[in-house]
Amino acid sequence: MKSLLVTGGAGFIGSGLVHRLLAVDPSVHVVTLDALTYAGSTANLDNLPDLERHRFVRGDVRDGPLVLRLLRENAIDTIVHLAAETHVDRSIAGPAPFVQTNLVGTFTLLEAARQAWLSERVVDPGVCRFHHVSTDEVFGSLETDSPAAIEVTRYAPTSPYAAAKAGADHLAWSYWRTYGLPVSLSICSNNYGPRQFPEKLVPLVILNATRGQTLPLYGDGLHMRDWLYVDDHCDALWRILKLGRAGEAYNVCTGRGSTNLEIVRLICATLDRLAPDSPYAPHASLVRFVADRPAHDRRYAMDASKLRQQLGWAPCESLEGGLARTVQWYLDHSEWVAASSHEEHRAWLERNYRGRGMAGSS
DSSP: OOEEEEETTTSHHHHHHHHHHHHHOTTOEEEEEEOOOTTOOGGGGTTOSOGGGEEEEEOOTTOHHHHHHHHHHTTOOEEEEOOOOOOHHHHHHOOHHHIIIIIIHHHHHHHHHIIIIIISOSSOGGGOEEEEEEEGGGGOOOOTTSOOBOTTSOOOOOSHHHHHHHHHHHHHHHHHHHHOOOEEEEEEOEEEOTTOOTTSHHHHHHHHHHTTOOEEEETTSOOEEEEEEHHHHHHHHHHHHHHOOTTOEEEEOOSOEEEHHHHHHHHHHHHHHHOTTOTTOSGGGGEEEEOOOTTOOOBOOBOOHHHHHHHOOOOOSOHHHHHHHHHHHHHHOHHHHHHHSOHHHHHHHHHHHTTTOOTTOO
């Protein structure tokens, strides 16, 4: 890798990867492409290790001429595609942006890469890689006694978000099989950590609890998820880019399942410990159960044995340690929180979630 394009690089996972790339490899140059919609912010790219090797471009992955120009001008040999609409509840309320960004955006990137790498040969196609980042939601809800999903488990998406991501995955593989575009794919479980936009479960619980607001949970709160600390995910992506192969998919997860209720209670207990003077302690007293959302998947579970055995990856952060680090970060960064929670997003949450459920309990 010499020159990388990271789409969605001003978002949560994308910015973490940009920081990681510049820190661990002094030879790479990174171009960040991000439309800066509500969940993206250039503040996430503050304090990069080397600004000379980074270029930020505000733009949409659906803008084919822009993407192709970036590939040509920067001799891009590696694309890491993280740009996506990711919030399940938003996809239920309005699926159109998810189809446009997740499916049409992926198609646009694939077409640009095919032209630049295979037709124009801007760089040697033998060293190129298009890495597409997916989600465990493409596998749908697994039965309690079903084995964890492996990379070849049949897709069964439920929500419009998951369906759009599944479609993007299939499209990416079609370019590998049909055109020989060097595609690899990773499928990750629920991420959490610093700088996550406060619509997802972990940051929203932290912020609501510190404000003494109700913590509504869908249904009985026993929906099972695997929680992956964002730095561990970025390390996995780095290993896949360096050591993984085109034509391969890799699951990225911890292998530890936790219910949403367990996560919320653990966050509350961590807040009790780290903010002992809070007038809202014990924070778990704020939890309320509300009506479940439509087609809420009961259990996600994946097996990351392939990534562990072939590329030597394993998560470094425990759930308890990662949540403690995350809670402390949000307690220490009130200015970032205020900047990210702009009026449009607050109004959307107010319209869609008052008394109904916890945004982000995917």
